[in-house]
Amino acid sequence: MHANFIMKKETNDSNESQLVKEGSKDGNTLTDEQKERIKRNREQALERRKKILEQQQQQQQQQQQQQIEDNLPLEDFEIDASPYVTATEAMKKYCLPQGTLDVCSFIEKDNPRNSKFSKMKLYMRNEIRKRARERWGGLEGLQQERRKRELNKFQKDLDDVKHVFKKSKHGS
Secondary structure: OOOOEEEEEOOOOOOOEEEEEOOOOOOOOOOHHHHHHHHHHHHHHHHHHHHHHHHHHHHHHHHHHHHHHHOOOOOHHHOOOOOEEEHHHHHHHOOOOHHHHHOOOEEEEOOOOOOOOOOEEEEEHHHHHHHHHHHHOOHHHHHHHHHHHHHHHHHHHHHHHHHHHHHHHHHO
């Protein structure tokens, strides 16, 4: 059962509009049911407004974060580089493991060396750069990890060379 409402303009000093149940005795009273419905509607409207404001704040935060990520300083090898990076380059230059690459978005292109080879996966350089810096704690951490890996490779090569010379001395 719906109650009919009309807008009644009061002619008193406050000049306020009120919802009045049509056919009520004095024209100014609301039933408890109507008051409860108004209260529920007001609460629902406030909840919707709150959700919309929260969504807008989240969008603004995401946009700000994206701007920060897009403005990450570039390293020398990244200047004028392609926006895409191969899996090999991502693992070597950005020190990322294959598991991290598995969760990154990519596009597939024909292999330029031989079209019969499997397709190349090309990753977005911005995403790879962001993930590498998150993993290694920023640009300095990434550069430090890169130097550490180069030093480990150099040490391994040096040990291999020492091993070869030891064999040749003992073999003569």
